[in-house]
Each structure stands twice: as C-alpha cells, then as structure tokens.
Amino acid sequence: MRAELLAPAGNLEKAKIALLYGADAVYVGGVSFSLRARASNFTIPILQELVLFAHKLNKKVYVTTNIVFHDEDLYGLDEYLLELDKMGVDAIICSSFSIIERAKAITNLEIHLSTQFSVTNHVLADYFYDEGIKRVVLARELSLEEISSVSKKTKSDLEVFIHGGMCVSYSGRCTLSNYMVTRDANRGGCAHSCRWLYNLYENNDLISVDYDFQMSSKDLEITEYIPDLLDLGVTSLKIEGRMKSIHYVATVVLAYRMLIDDYYNNTLKELSFYKAEIKKAENRLTSIGFLAGETTVNEQLYNTRSETPTKEFIGIVIDYLPEQKLALIEQRNYFVLSDEIEIVSPKKVFNYSKINTLLDEDMNPIDVARHPLQKLYINIDFEVKPYDLIRRVKQ
C-alpha cells in the first residue's frame, strides 16, 4: 500500500490547494477542541464543504481535536463529534482520553493519536491500537532506526512528520507558555517561550552573552529520508504548518508529491531537485531533526536569520480566456509588467513566461499590480486552470 501524503490547511482555500497539489489527505482544526481553534474558520458548514470536495477527489479530511482537555472544555463536545461523524470526516486526531473515549462511545469516527501524546515506542503504539486507535502520530524525537524498529513491531498504522516546525520539547510536555505568560500551550495558546532569547547563569556567573542563549530548533526537512520511510511502509507522511500560506502549502506538497511518486515509479531525480522546489517557498532554516539520532548544533537555530524563498508568489488563477490567451488572476503580491514568471499547477508542469500584458478587471492596461486581491488579466500562452499559482522569478 502506498504511503499517504498528509498536508496541513489553515482554511478552506489552503485545504483545496493542498489536495489539488498532491496531498492524499489534509488535516484541519475546527473552531472547537483544536490547538488552532482560535485561528480557525472551519465552521461545520465549511468543514462539510471541504469533506465533499475531498471525497470527490477520493481524498481524506482529518480534523484535529487535540487539546489537552479540561473539564470546562466539555461543553458541546458530543454535538461536535456527532456533527463530524455525520458529515463523513475520515478521522479525528486526539490526545486527550476524554475526547478519545467519548468519540468511541457515541460515533464511528476513526481516531488517530496526536503527536501531543509523544509516542516513542511500539509498546505504547500497540496499547492504543488495542484501545481502538487505528493510527499513531509518532513523536518527532525518533531516529530513522527507531522508526524502523517501531514500524516492524507495531500493529498500529504510523504517521511520521517529514516537514515543518517542531516543538523543541517533547510535544505535550511543555508549560513554559502557561507559566510565563498564562497562555495554555496545550490548548492552543502557546506563546513560543522556547523561541525567546535568554541569558544563562551558573550561580551568579553569566555564561551567555547579551541574551544569546537559544533553544529553538530549525524546521524539519527530510527529503533524504523519504525513500527509507517509504520502504518501511509508514502509513502517512505528514507536513506541519496550518498557519502557512497557500504558496507554501502548494509548493511543499507538490515537491514531496513528486518525490514520493518518483520513488515509487523508479524515476527518482537528484534530491537537490526536490529540495530546490521546496526552497521556492520555504523561508526558514531546516534540518533533519532526530532522524540521524541525537540532535547536534546543526539542528539548533542559533541566530535569527531567515532564508529567502527563491520564488515569490504573486497570484492565483481564477479563469482562463483561451481566445485572448489571457489568465484572470487574483493578486497576492506586488509585481510589474515585464516581470518573469513561472506557473505552478497540480499537473506539475512548470512553464516560464514573461508578463507582456497586464490589464485590470475592466481590461484597462496597467503597469503595476499593487493591490492585494485585485482581479487582473495577464498574458499566458497556454491554458491555465483555477488554483494554478503564479510565481515571480527573482532576478
């Protein structure tokens, strides 16, 4: 069975983009019981629309209900779980026994165990399997060797993070944010206290220099380990980043989609190809996390420098007029007439072109696209489709 590529989505548009660009499933947080609840616009009707959209493509939607539960969170839980079940959500991702056991009692929802539980071995994975939890999201602290060992011994389906931000602590085992700023890290309020700058003292002696002690980890990026994970038969390869842009989601999903498919089809290219694709949207330093074993300085972030994405997302296609060879796009970033562009489509075709024609919605010529979400026409010689993305090639 082929591994699933699982992508994050912070809103409906991102979810559709992720599915169109090659994700087999998306995970989203609803407006309740999710660590992203306060940032979510996934109301029940929107979730329903997404489920219909995904199922038409023969793809899946998982809903995160992954808060560490307090008694005050109980209100509305049953109704919410029943709604998710009724609309045909493919699974919920949980970390709290309250939600797990309630879902088991009153719904037929498939349950996945969140990485918040930090499962690090096959014994615990099997315990949850025997408790009716089909899939476990492994802790991000495991090496490839450990993942291999768990994979060979467990009855459970395994989901492994392959890309994106990482807690520096074992997930679910941090309350820095709770204590320092009274924001609950395990109920969606994490203030990222682990990414702040500190001074380190030994007794009264200062060891650090001007608050340069950092704990932050680089983001995860493990293209080089994907073939190994596929060989192990891992069920799902997961990308992190429900807060990321549609450009990021499309680019990273597409890069891993190509990598996975190419591996299965024995047409794998040099890894630098896939890495370069990711870099077109990635703006954070990355590392292999724990995949090779204990982390070193190379996996830590000791400065605040960010990478600059090699391409800039400037618009998304809404329609195409074949006779005029014009694409109607929605502007997402500043660009000008004569900019060189490339088009990214779910068909994985990249075409280079130059903007020779730039018209506003009333077909008046303009030189500069400076208004976000403005509808514009640009010349493209071949047919493009809704949800194709336009990138500016940086000079």
Add this chain to the structure above:
Amino acid sequence: MNLVARLKTLEEFEKLNQLGVGVFCVDTVFAAKSLSIFSLAQLRELKNLTKINNKQMYVLINCMIHQDDLPSLTELLINLKEIEVDGIVISDLTVYVLAKDMGMDHLIIYQPGTMNTDSYSEEYFSKRKIKGLTISREITLDEIKLICRNKSGIEISLVIHGYLDMFYSKRKLLTNYLIHKEIEGKNLINNYNLRLNEEIRPNDFYPILEDKFGTHIFRSHKLLSIDEFSELKKIINTFFIERMFLPDKEYYDSIKLYSEKLAKEEFLNKYDSFDSGFYYKRTEKIKGELNES
C-alpha cells in the same frame, strides 16, 4: 494524609521518617531529573526500612521511554516486583503497559506533569485499576476540586511544594549551546546551579538542568501550598514535596511545614521566592502557533 518525599540516601531515612514522611520516593536508572539513583541493593534495603516502619516506598521511572529502553526497563520492573515496591511513579504510559503485562499495573502512579487535567483522567485510570494518578500542575484549585469529586478509590495525588518542572526536551540544549559558543571547560551535565533569565522578566530565574535524558526547565518560583493545604487535605490524601534545587535544610523544613511541625510564619521568615502556581491563575486559550497535531 501521606507526604511523599524524595530520599537522597539510605542514611537519610530516619531523618525524613521523624519528620512525618509517609512515602519515600527514590530514583531509578530511568528517573529523569534525578537526585540520587538507588541501586537494586539499596532499593531492597529501603524496602526493609519502610516495611519495618510501616511506611511506603515509591520508585521514579519518569523519563520518556524509547524503543531501546524496553529490554532494560522490563528487567527493572521484574526486579521491582521482586522487591515489592509500593508504587511506581511514571510519566510515560509505556511503563504502565509493560507493568500490566507483568501483573504490576496496581502499582502504577501516572504522573505525566501535563496530561491529567480533567475529571475523566481519574475515571479512565480507575477503570484500568492503577494505583493512582497525580493531577497536572497547571490547573486551578477549582479544577482540582472538580477532579476530586469522583471517589473511585484510585489514589489522587498532587505536587504541592518546590520547583516544579515545566519543560522536557530530548535535546541536549546546554551541551549544544556550549559547542556553538566554543566554550570549553564547563561541566553543564547534571549541574544543578544553572538558571535562565529573560530580558523582559529580569527578576525571574528559571532553573535549567541537562541530564542523560535531555533538558529540563523549571518554574522560577517555588510552589507553596500551605494556605490551600487544609482545603486540599479534605479531598486529596497524597502530597508530593518536590526536592529539586532545594538545600537539605530547606527541604526538611518544607516537610515540617506540611506535617505541622513548623509554623508558616517561621518558615517564611527563613525562605522566600514562592508563588501559588496556577491555583488562582487561569490560562488563556488564545491564538497560538503550536506546531502540533
């Protein structure tokens, strides 16, 4: 009412016993943030001491359990069964699963620090017939009362005093920092004298400890529960008194405080840097960017 104290040496047993300690908790090789690891021979001796004195012995197995740990952990559990320990305090549920297979689930005390935040935790684990669970450290007094409404017979416990941990990473954050800064000659492993300080909170110093299991960060202020203790005793029977970073004298006085052998005023005249934790502090569920699912 049982006070659970962390014992550093066998020689210290009598001292703590006289102070009113009911449960002696000691570190095993799988104890993160350990004070003093007890060998099997020492555990056997302690068992004799506790039995003679009609007291209990708990052992700490509170690191995260990775695949390679499983054989030696199983071996340890076999020995603990033979020694007849009274309780095994765990943080990773893996230990419960192994213990269950060995008929030792009735000894397990689940103390993950962060996960036992609601009433259902108590219901879930009482059905599984473990010995007890320790309520999480980041919830309010009102929430604690709610959890304790159920009377299923499982031992509910609470950590009521000391520097409580609030962060556990597998990463060697201190070692890596020194390598990055090219600082040599500093021993930061198992060094109990390290503190973090953040620029906008100049008066708060957070103890940080790196051990073989990773890096641990603790609250800047010690939890003090003496004002709430009378109320807590009505609903909870077992109280852990944390020892990390406390000088021996202060630890002994802390035990005296809760066993009513030392008045609060006298105690506070000697020691400072306390707070009431989350008893009266509700945490917000506002927008965040936690990288989880």
